[in-house]
Amino acid sequence: NAGVTQTPKFRVLKTGQSMTLLCAQDMNHEYMYWYRQDPGMGLRLIHYSVGEGTTAKGEVPDGYNVSRLKKQNFLLGLESAAPSQTSVYFCASSYVGTVGYTFGSGTRLTVV
Amino acid sequence: AQSVTQLGSHVSVSEGALVLLRCNYSSSVPPYLFWYVQYPNQGLQLLLKYTTGATLVKGINGFEAEFKKSETSFHLTKPSAHMSDAAEYFCAVSANAGGTSYGKLTFGQGTILTVHP
Numbered sequence: 001n002a003g004v005t006q007t008p009k010f011r012v013l014k015t016g017q018s019m020t021l022l023c024a025q026d027m028n029h030e031y032m033y034w035y036r037q038d039p040g041m042g043l044r045l046i047h048y049s050v051g052e053g054t055t056a057k058g059e060v061p062d063g064y065n066v067s068r069l070k071k072q073n074f075l076l077g078l079e080s081a082a083p084s085q086t087s088v089y090f091c092a093s094s095y096v097g098t099v100g101y102t103f104g105s106g107t108r109l110t111v112v
Numbered sequence: 113a114q115s116v117t118q119l120g121s122h123v124s125v126s127e128g129a130l131v132l133l134r135c136n137y138s139s140s141v142p143p144y145l146f147w148y149v150q151y152p153n154q155g156l157q158l159l160l161k162y163t164t165g166a167t168l169v170k171g172i173n174g175f176e177a178e179f180k181k182s183e184t185s186f187h188l189t190k191p192s193a194h195m196s197d198a199a200e201y202f203c204a205v206s207a208n209a210g211g212t213s214y215g216k217l218t219f220g221q222g223t224i225l226t227v228h229p
Contacts, residue, residue: 040121043156045217045218096215098215100161103157105155
């Protein structure tokens with residue numbers, strides 16, 4: 001009964017490097033979301049997906065790409081990391097028609 | 113579109129005192145409203161939510177919140193603070209729009225609650 005699992009939990013990148021954050025859920029949820037959390041700014045939606053093979057932009061999508069090839073996985077990619085992308089990233093998921101999310105435990109990313 | 117404003121980035125109370133965390137929202141459609149809590153270096157945990165029906169909502173750990181449509185508010189309260197309540201609290205809103213919002217949540221900036229002995 002894992003819920004929403006994010007990997008890795010911590011990562012340090014150099015400016016210009018690329019990486020992929022993985023979010024996996026075992027609850028058969030249709031909807032999945034990626035947020036970033038920055039001090040004093042709450043959580044802001046980066047991208048979301050309403051089903052396998054579909055993605056959409058959120059509030060702060062620039063510099064990120066996503067893919068949802070399998071229903072249970074939602075990948076967040078940084079093609080060329082920038083210091084402004086230093087943040088804590090949270091994945092969440094939910095059923096269609098339900099209200100509220102199940103959150104992962106977060107990935108703390110530092111770009112130097 | 114929805115937005116959330118949490119009044120006060122930091123709130124400090126004494127143990128046993130009333131906790132009041134303020135949240136005001138803006139929404140063009142009927143809202144769903146949430147309070148989440150985040151303990152240090154952890155993810156977010158749902159405290160309570162308002163969907164429809166009773167406007168006074170009770171959550172976990174003795175917290176409750178009241179939806180006041182006329183004031184566009186959803187303030188979080190707890191009668192008596194405990195040291196374990198120290199955390200960051202987030203108010204969030206989602207649109208009750210028949211599914212077209214795809215469940216997206218918009219979060220406030222967060223309020224850090226400190227509890228003094």
